[in-house]
Amino acid sequence: MEERLQKILSHSGVASRRAAEALIRDGRVTVDGVPVTMLGSKYDPSFHEIAVDGTPVQGSEEKLYILLHKPRGCLSTAHDDRGRRTVLDLLPHFPVRLYPVGRLDADTEGLLIITNDGAMTQGLLHPRFEIDKVYHAEVTGTVTEDKLSNLRRGILLDDGKTAPAQLSILRREGGRTLVETIIHEGRNRQVRRMFAAVGCRVQRLRRVRFAMLTLDGLPCGAFRHLTLDEIHELQKIAGGIHSEEGSRRRRRTSGDDGGGSGGGTRRERNAARKDAARRPQDDDHGKRPLQRDKRR
Numbered sequence: 001m002e003e004r005l006q007k008i009l010s011h012s013g014v015a016s017r018r019a020a021e022a023l024i025r026d027g028r029v030t031v032d033g034v035p036v037t038m039l040g041s042k043y044d045p046s047f048h049e050i051a052v053d054g055t056p057v058q059g060s061e062e063k064l065y066i067l068l069h070k071p072r073g074c075l076s077t078a079h080d081d082r083g084r085r086t087v088l089d090l091l092p093h094f095p096v097r098l099y100p101v102g103r104l105d106a107d108t109e110g111l112l113i114i115t116n117d118g119a120m121t122q123g124l125l126h127p128r129f130e131i132d133k134v135y136h137a138e139v140t141g142t143v144t145e146d147k148l149s150n151l152r153r154g155i156l157l158d159d160g161k162t163a164p165a166q167l168s169i170l171r172r173e174g175g176r177t178l179v180e181t182i183i184h185e186g187r188n189r190q191v192r193r194m195f196a197a198v199g200c201r202v203q204r205l206r207r208v209r210f211a212m213l214t215l216d217g218l219p220c221g222a223f224r225h226l227t228l229d230e231i232h233e234l235q236k237i238a239g240g241i242h243s244e245e246g247s248r249r250r251r252r253t254s255g256d257d258g259g260g261s262g263g264g265t266r267r268e269r270n271a272a273r274k275d276a277a278r279r280p281q282d283d284d285h286g287k288r289p290l291q292r293d294k295r296r
Helices: 003-009 017-027 118-123 145-153 192-196 226-254 266-278 287-293
Strands: 029-031 050-052 065-070 109-115 133-140 166-173 174-183 201-210 224-225
Touching: 003 029, 003 050, 017 029, 029 118, 065 226, 118 226, 145 166, 145 266, 174 192, 201 287, 266 287
Parallel strands: 109 201
Antiparallel strands: 029 050, 065 109, 065 224, 133 174, 133 201, 166 174
16 A cells, blocks of 8 residues: 555654654655655555665565466456456465566466566666567468568557567468567557558467566466576666666755755756856955955
């Protein structure tokens, strides 16, 4: 359940409510590695890592990292109001709230990461890092080299042109073509819509790799915990976006409340300098005393 950040800190015993507000204003509180200075911001402590001066607050959940071989007909969500089967129904009960990293369509199977690490989830889904998502698509219809070239360059869909992709034919058999498709985007039903745009139909779609993770013989419907090496590798990938966003946010919020030279936007700082240049200088602070001294 989402609560105000200062309330979370006070309930965890870090500080009183008023002292927690001061910690937030001073930029000493981070959420998923990014400083938060706005009072009233709400977060779910079971999904986000909250820290003060780099130290996680007590009560932060143990992080779990699970690789699931999702079967067809299963929803990539934590809960479904209509009672349909979700990916969490395939897992034993864990005493933490878990969420899938991104989604696979109900009729798509394959590799899906499930975790309660909000920072990692945000980083892995950020488009800037262009993480490889590798699919094997069984396609009906004539798959020509011209069609593949169009898909490789990017093709116009109803929500815009797709980014360049990598496609290669793995085999042709019984009127179907198995095409390996590597994309970096995460649009809704993207691979299916890409092939439909060139007159082909995807009959079966399976994600076989995400970043460096593969199914490695994991049976459909089964799961395993990620190894420490795998977790660290994903954290390296996901960590970049948080360090960059943290740096930008620190630059935006640097400077004291009294309007020091580091505060405000660039436009505000430039305007302040121009105003200062136009204002007549007081004897106590400007250059006129120096001129009088020089005349003496």
